[in-house]
Each structure stands twice: as C-alpha cells, then as structure tokens.
Amino acid sequence: MKSGLGKEPLRRFRRHEHLALGGEAQDRVYRLDEGWACRYTLLPDGRRQITALYLPGDVCEPQWVISSKAELSIVALTDVIATEIPLGSIRNASDEGVSELIDALMTNFNRQSDWIVSLGRRSANGRITALFAEIYSRLQQNGRVRQPCTIPLTQQDIADVVGLTPVHVNRVVSELRRQGLVQFSGKTIIVPRPDEIDRQQDGMGLAG
Amino acid sequence: MKSGLGKEPLRRFRRHEHLALGGEAQDRVYRLDEGWACRYTLLPDGRRQITALYLPGDVCEPQWVISSKAELSIVALTDVIATEIPLGSIRNASDEGVSELIDALMTNFNRQSDWIVSLGRRSANGRITALFAEIYSRLQQNGRVRQPCTIPLTQQDIADVVGLTPVHVNRVVSELRRQGLVQFSGKTIIVPRPDEIDRQQDGMGLAG
DNA sequence: CGGTTTGTTGAGGGCCATCAAGTTGAGTGG
DNA sequence: CCACTCAACTTGATGGCCCTCAACAAACCG
Known part of the structure; x- marks a missing residue:
C-alpha cells in the first residue's frame, strides 16, 4: 500500500480495487486525475448493474459531502490516480468548494434521470x-x-x-x-x- | 408531519394538470397532501418515461431548494391537493426545514440508483x-x-x-x-x- | 347516451438472452 | 523465446420475453 508521507494527497488504485464499499463511512471525496471508476450494485445471482460512471476530472462522490456515507460500492475500472479531498477541509472553508460539489451532485442526479429514460425506452x-x-x-x-x-x-x-x-x-x-x-x-x-x-x-x- | 397548520396556501391540481414545466424557474416546493404525481420525459416519438413518482406525503421536488429550476416536467397522475412551500420561507428559517428537504433529495437520489438496477437487470x-x-x-x-x-x-x-x-x-x-x-x-x-x-x-x- | 379513456385478449414477430465453441492477446515463468 | 494461463473478444444456433398490431369490452364523463 502506498503511504504518502508528508502532505501528498494523491492516491493510487489498481484496476478492480475499491475506492469505497457500500455502507462505509466516508470522510473524503476523490477527484479522479487519471482513470475511470464506477458505482455499482450486485444482484443475488452475481450480475452487476453500474449506476454511475466516473471519468477523469470527475469528483467521486459528491453526495458524501452531505451524507458522509457510501450507499453503494465504488470500484476502479482502470488504474486510477486520484486526489483525496478531506471533507473537513471544505465544510468550513469557503462556500465555493461546497457549491462546486453540490453542482456536481445535481449534475449526477439529472444524469441518473436521463439514464432511466435510456434504460426504460431505448x-x-x-x-x-x-x-x-x-x-x-x-x-x-x-x-x-x-x-x-x-x-x-x-x-x-x-x-x-x-x-x-x-x-x-x-x-x-x-x-x-x-x-x-x-x-x-x-x-x-x-x-x-x-x-x-x-x-x-x-x-x-x-x-x- | 409538519404541524404549522393553516397559513400555508393549499393548491389543487386536476389529473393531467402540470405542477411544473421543464425549464421553468421554481420559487416553491409542494408537499402532496392527497394524490399522486410524477416527473417524466417525452421521447421524440411521443413515448413517455416516468423518472420519479411522488406519493401522498412526499415533497415535490426537493432539489428545487438547490437549483430553483425544474429540469423536467411534473404532472398530476390523480387529482392532487398540495401545500405550497415558498423557498424563501425556509432558506432563512431554521435549518430543520432545509435539512429535511436535503434528506428527501438524497432519498430520491438513492431511489433513482435502485431504479436503474431494476430497469437494467430485472x-x-x-x-x-x-x-x-x-x-x-x-x-x-x-x-x-x-x-x-x-x-x-x-x-x-x-x-x-x-x-x-x-x-x-x-x-x-x-x-x-x-x-x-x-x-x-x-x-x-x-x-x-x-x-x-x-x-x-x-x-x-x-x-x- | 355518444365519445373517450382504460382494460383485455389473441396472433405473430423481432430483439436480445442463453448456450457453446472458438480465437486473440497480454502477462508469466520456464 | 516459447509454452502456459487467463481475461477479453468473437461468432453461430436456438429460444424466450416482450413488442406490435388488431379488435373488442368495459368503464367513465359530459
């Protein structure tokens, strides 16, 4: 495991490595600098449904700012380099950091609505x-x-x-x-x- | 339930009447006292996909507190009686009103993720x-x-x-x-x- | 009471799942 | 450098779930 001494906030994840497990408390979010990740649900028979894609540049997951808890698991789909953003560092800081995350949250919300349309009707x-x-x-x-x-x-x-x-x-x-x-x-x-x-x-x- | 009776205006909608149109600015949310409503998207060929159901007791739509804008249209599926809650009345009020709506927003978010699983895999x-x-x-x-x-x-x-x-x-x-x-x-x-x-x-x- | 919405049922077909073999390519160790 | 392994991709055959079209019944409404 990489233990970034000093103030280095970079985290590396290998493909198939989890960024979060469903039910886990979260005290940070990640900004993906490189690589892709996803949120997913496993069905009892082992099939998987991905409910969100996270691309390079995305924040994963914005809602942790509100709930401080991962509802579903997040896994790396490729090798990932991410910047760790502690929630404490933005809750009391300027509103900008928070509102950027709230914007991202709403974007994800609307994207989910759109995806329901695709799955239902396309x-x-x-x-x-x-x-x-x-x-x-x-x-x-x-x-x-x-x-x-x-x-x-x-x-x-x-x-x-x-x-x-x-x-x-x-x-x-x-x-x-x-x-x-x-x-x-x-x-x-x-x-x-x-x-x-x-x-x-x-x-x-x-x-x- | 909310106990501040009497002062907030009741609104009635007939079945098929719109509570909001996609793109419209919103300066209030509704609490459905009676009746059902939904958020939906129309496809170019006229088919419809409902992306959220609103049941009696639900608030419609919590995200308007954040964005003050309806992304998609909301329509009554039955006759509806709703309590109008002006956004101005809660932004400056106690944090309780806001956090209740944020909770509802996150519930809807997670419900959408679950629904993606159903549509994709069931x-x-x-x-x-x-x-x-x-x-x-x-x-x-x-x-x-x-x-x-x-x-x-x-x-x-x-x-x-x-x-x-x-x-x-x-x-x-x-x-x-x-x-x-x-x-x-x-x-x-x-x-x-x-x-x-x-x-x-x-x-x-x-x-x- | 005529028109409209909603529900019901049958016949047929297309999209996509399932099953089953391969083939390819990257990584590993001899 | 070459077997070996394993994940990922490919392709064919078959079938089932659900769409489409069509007609009708039933309930609702002005």
Missing part, C-alpha cells in the same frame, strides 16, 4: 450510442478529450452500464465498427466522430 | 413487483397506508414507470391477480399482502 443500439455520446460530452467538459476520444472500458463494463449481456454488446459494437461509427485500437474503442454517434441515438425504437 | 415481472413493493414501503413511511394498500395508477402509468408497454403490463398484472398477489377494485389495483409481493422480486431473471 434499444440496445440507442443505449450504447447514447453512452458513447455522453462519455465524449463529459470528457470534453472535463477538458480531457484527446484526439480522438478513446474509451478504456471492457465490453463487460459497457454491458453492465447499459443493462445488456456482453455478447450482445459485442454484436452491437461490431456493427457500429462496420458502419465506421467507432474504431478499435487493440481492445479499446475509439469514437472518431462523436457528433455522428450522437445523431444515431434519436429515433431508436423500444427495447425488446 | 424482468417485467420483477420490475412490476418491485414497484408495488416500493410503493407500499413508501406509503407506509409516509403514514399513508390504508387497509389494504391501493394503487391509483393506470396500467399506462405503470408501463411508463417500468419501461414496458401497457399491453404487457396488463398481462403481468393479470397473472399476479391469478396468483392472488394483487386484487382489483374496479380499475384500481390493491396489494393485499405486500410482504409476499416483496418476496417475488428476488431472483427475477434478466429482462429480454
């Missing part, structure tokens, strides 16, 4: 293209867009976000590649023209 | 029984359970919550009735033994 194709478009948009807002937009998620990870099986995710993503809407670099997915992906998601029919 | 049967169990549990917490628990939603409303078609909701609900898990009084659904419904939802397979 087909596999619509959910996956909507996810890619959302990822690009968020990376752009965080100032983390490289040329072009790369997505370091496994197809299993994607399946657990969009509520599908990895097999079907593979078929949909393969079709997107055939159409030139995404490319592959090894196993990582690249979205060359995010605006075209974005146009894809409108008019996608009912799932099922 | 079958039609699991989603509907989970909805009924959630409704009973929330009514109980609000002190609004009559004997027995009645649900004044149309099957179309239920479909728009659980992300299915009304036709299929009808089939699932009819099967639940055949099993004695729900009863009908005219068109309103009654859940006689909510604990049994609750047991139903575990182990429901993948949707699709």
Whole structure:
C-alpha cells in the first residue's frame, strides 16, 4: 500500500480495487486525475448493474459531502490516480468548494434521470450510442478529450452500464465498427466522430 | 408531519394538470397532501418515461431548494391537493426545514440508483413487483397506508414507470391477480399482502 | 347516451438472452 | 523465446420475453 508521507494527497488504485464499499463511512471525496471508476450494485445471482460512471476530472462522490456515507460500492475500472479531498477541509472553508460539489451532485442526479429514460425506452443500439455520446460530452467538459476520444472500458463494463449481456454488446459494437461509427485500437474503442454517434441515438425504437 | 397548520396556501391540481414545466424557474416546493404525481420525459416519438413518482406525503421536488429550476416536467397522475412551500420561507428559517428537504433529495437520489438496477437487470415481472413493493414501503413511511394498500395508477402509468408497454403490463398484472398477489377494485389495483409481493422480486431473471 | 379513456385478449414477430465453441492477446515463468 | 494461463473478444444456433398490431369490452364523463 502506498503511504504518502508528508502532505501528498494523491492516491493510487489498481484496476478492480475499491475506492469505497457500500455502507462505509466516508470522510473524503476523490477527484479522479487519471482513470475511470464506477458505482455499482450486485444482484443475488452475481450480475452487476453500474449506476454511475466516473471519468477523469470527475469528483467521486459528491453526495458524501452531505451524507458522509457510501450507499453503494465504488470500484476502479482502470488504474486510477486520484486526489483525496478531506471533507473537513471544505465544510468550513469557503462556500465555493461546497457549491462546486453540490453542482456536481445535481449534475449526477439529472444524469441518473436521463439514464432511466435510456434504460426504460431505448434499444440496445440507442443505449450504447447514447453512452458513447455522453462519455465524449463529459470528457470534453472535463477538458480531457484527446484526439480522438478513446474509451478504456471492457465490453463487460459497457454491458453492465447499459443493462445488456456482453455478447450482445459485442454484436452491437461490431456493427457500429462496420458502419465506421467507432474504431478499435487493440481492445479499446475509439469514437472518431462523436457528433455522428450522437445523431444515431434519436429515433431508436423500444427495447425488446 | 409538519404541524404549522393553516397559513400555508393549499393548491389543487386536476389529473393531467402540470405542477411544473421543464425549464421553468421554481420559487416553491409542494408537499402532496392527497394524490399522486410524477416527473417524466417525452421521447421524440411521443413515448413517455416516468423518472420519479411522488406519493401522498412526499415533497415535490426537493432539489428545487438547490437549483430553483425544474429540469423536467411534473404532472398530476390523480387529482392532487398540495401545500405550497415558498423557498424563501425556509432558506432563512431554521435549518430543520432545509435539512429535511436535503434528506428527501438524497432519498430520491438513492431511489433513482435502485431504479436503474431494476430497469437494467430485472424482468417485467420483477420490475412490476418491485414497484408495488416500493410503493407500499413508501406509503407506509409516509403514514399513508390504508387497509389494504391501493394503487391509483393506470396500467399506462405503470408501463411508463417500468419501461414496458401497457399491453404487457396488463398481462403481468393479470397473472399476479391469478396468483392472488394483487386484487382489483374496479380499475384500481390493491396489494393485499405486500410482504409476499416483496418476496417475488428476488431472483427475477434478466429482462429480454 | 355518444365519445373517450382504460382494460383485455389473441396472433405473430423481432430483439436480445442463453448456450457453446472458438480465437486473440497480454502477462508469466520456464 | 516459447509454452502456459487467463481475461477479453468473437461468432453461430436456438429460444424466450416482450413488442406490435388488431379488435373488442368495459368503464367513465359530459
């Protein structure tokens, strides 16, 4: 384990390492400097549903400022470098730190509402293209867009976000590649023209 | 419950009347004294996805305290009687009013995460029984359970919550009735033994 | 009492899950 | 440098859940 002596607030997590466990008290939040993480729920039969994605530049999780408790577990989807922000350091400090986190909390809240719409009413194709478009948009807002937009998620990870099986995710993503809407670099997915992906998601029919 | 009777204005909404429109500024929240409401999104083709249910006793919507703006529209699902709570009256008042709303906000946040799990990983049967169990549990917490628990939603409303078609909701609900898990009084659904419904939802397979 | 909303039921089909084999590639140790 | 291992990706066959279309019944309402 890394024990940053001195005042170094950086924390490293390996892929599959937990940033928080469901039920745990939290006295800090993390700002992801590099790497991706997610909040998830496990079902009794072992299947997983991811309920929030955390991208480079995101704060994880803003609501800990209010509740000081992790309702669900958070796990690293890639190797992660994060800045630890103790809650005590911002509760009494300027309002700016808090209001930035409150803004992030509301953004996450609204994003969850949007995702309910996708899961409830969009087909596999619509959910996956909507996810890619959302990822690009968020990376752009965080100032983390490289040329072009790369997505370091496994197809299993994607399946657990969009509520599908990895097999079907593979078929949909393969079709997107055939159409030139995404490319592959090894196993990582690249979205060359995010605006075209974005146009894809409108008019996608009912799932099922 | 709030005991300061009399001075706060009561508002009435008819079924299908809007409590708020998406994008509108909000300078108040509502406490539903009677009736049900929901937050929803319309898709370009006219389909609807409900992203939050508001039951008697609920506050609608707590996040307006923070953002003073309705992101999405709110509509009455039944006739509604609501108490109007001006935001100005609680921002400067005791912290209790605010913290009660913040609690409600976090509850809604966590409920949305749970609902993402249902939509992503549960079958039609699991989603509907989970909805009924959630409704009973929330009514109980609000002190609004009559004997027995009645649900004044149309099957179309239920479909728009659980992300299915009304036709299929009808089939699932009819099967639940055949099993004695729900009863009908005219068109309103009654859940006689909510604990049994609750047991139903575990182990429901993948949707699709 | 005519129109509208809501519920009900059947037939057929499509989307996606499931099952089952592979193939590929990265990491490891000999 | 090459077996070995394991995770991740790929592909085909089959089937079930749920959508779609359609028609009708029942309840509600002005």
